[in-house]
Amino acid sequence: MAETPVRFGILGCANIARKVSRAITLAPNATICAIGSRSTEKASRFASDNGFPASAKAYGSYEAVLDDPEVEAVYVPLPTSLHVRWAVMAAERRKHVLLEKPVALSVKELDVILEACESNGVQFMDATMWMHHPRTADMKAFLSDPYRFGQLKAVHSIFAYYGGPDFQKNDIRVNPALDALGALGDTGWYCIRAILWAADYELPNTVTALPDPELNEAGVILSCGSSLSWGDGKVATFYCSFLTNLTMDITALGSNGNLRVHDFVIPFRENVGPFYAAANSRFSELSIACEPIPSEHTVMTDLPQEALMVREFATLVRKINANGFKPEKKWPTLSRKTQVVLDAVKASIDSGFEPVKVVY
């Protein structure tokens, strides 16, 4: 018997909300119930522009969405500085929270959100979409193969895109009052998550930011990087930026194999995710060639990764609301680990690139 779709409310008309609205519509177990903006007119226009169901309500405030008893879960794409306020308020009104990344400006803030979700029994998940692509599980299976990949030794991750001069000055993502973490929060979040994912979410001991991050006039990070070390010979580096051409790479090196993916954040094409793997690669006789050549693996998906994310979140919500389950702790834990490392990178930058111990 099909269960009732989870009814979502959306807080704000951010550009990314267009993509996630579509995902809610595509997910078989979710539906859009309401949207709130600072004006009813704007909310209505967003609803009609994005093909919301006729039943969806348009409100002139975020509170109104939270006050609507039909709304079971909220998607929060507001600027990061507003996350604590609205995520906590949502949790207090027993709305499950799907929160855009970076989830908070600091672990301290995130803990306020997570505490509110836990004490109110609502599910928390951050909107890191690539986690839900079936490719991600296939890549993980490769990394977990002791023969083909072996022991993880090194990871490098990049997420960068080119914002342009106006973006670098004026975009929300570089506004110190709205998204003070800049490129570290917006793109570094994915790099850190990718590294933790490759390391089975084992936190590094130490984080050391790379020298020479670039800042805009307001002091917000436009590009930066870091090394991470675990003390067992495993190391990672990442680079995140608003100043270079779109690049979304994970390169993972194991004792026996390696893995590369070049579009891990958003696949180049919506219905297929490629990755490249090699195992037991060798120089040929005389070292004039090498084999095997890394092989391409393609993973098809009927639903885009963001719809799979919504489906997973809605599944958890339905289990809680209909069957009395407890919220799944995996998702808030991953968010917190990511934020802990992100905070350490920021602290290392602020300390002049000193090593910073990672404390969970």
Add this chain to the structure above:
Amino acid sequence: MAETPVRFGILGCANIARKVSRAITLAPNATICAIGSRSTEKASRFASDNGFPASAKAYGSYEAVLDDPEVEAVYVPLPTSLHVRWAVMAAERRKHVLLEKPVALSVKELDVILEACESNGVQFMDATMWMHHPRTADMKAFLSDPYRFGQLKAVHSIFAYYGGPDFQKNDIRVNPALDALGALGDTGWYCIRAILWAADYELPNTVTALPDPELNEAGVILSCGSSLSWGDGKVATFYCSFLTNLTMDITALGSNGNLRVHDFVIPFRENVGPFYAAANSRFSELSIACEPIPSEHTVMTDLPQEALMVREFATLVRKINANGFKPEKKWPTLSRKTQVVLDAVKASIDSGFEPVKVVY
């Protein structure tokens, strides 16, 4: 009118000498004239095993090769700790020097070699083969394109291969008396060269080694990495290792484009070098896809890169010996820049990962 091929002597029967002997044979302007080993028998066997011309002489010492007036140039594949002695002796006997990398254990040593070459008017070149693949020039053309690539912002380079437990203990490349720089000298050399190549050989201001290099029982580096910074927002990182599956990557990020190559040190296949380039990549409407997908470029070569290296070296030698040209300074300069950065990485490791200023 075809010029006389340059007559090469080879010092020692190292495994890599088999590959370079073949390259000398393949190069249209070079020929093998002599080989020296610690025993005449070993030298003779090497010559016959590797198809040397019947005229090639087999000597029971390295000196004998240097004393042979027919030998115009020597290829020196000896362990790094022997480079100063034999490269200097070769130069003093007016033999041009093609020297395996790492060229020396330190810049101080290298300067002794370069001084000997300069004062004796002989050509110096290190045996970094990939520099001579036509792909390298094609990739450089892409990096130099202001519209397709733009300003270089970040480079990451990896050269790693899996040595296995016996290698990690007993190979020449991890013997403190023979190749004390370990993986940094053997594989890091290529990473550093790749980064400098991408940066048009502009030296970084500062080098900071990554934490947690791995060492063998004798204290020789088995894996390490570093960041490099130029103080203008341009950064680079590299990772080199004997402990992971064969990986040979350059990833270069520009403001407008990016470039990736996965077999830069030794192409997977001898006659073709692929690389991957993207320019002005964008998220699509709704950010549900990205375009363009990086395009593959393949560069064919009739001669393998090591034969092209020999050809280039022999061309310079013939110009000097037949036409009275001066040695080409480009090659010793590139070697010295690479060694300067390598020394700085080593100094940073030895200092506990402090930033080290790069002084040429």
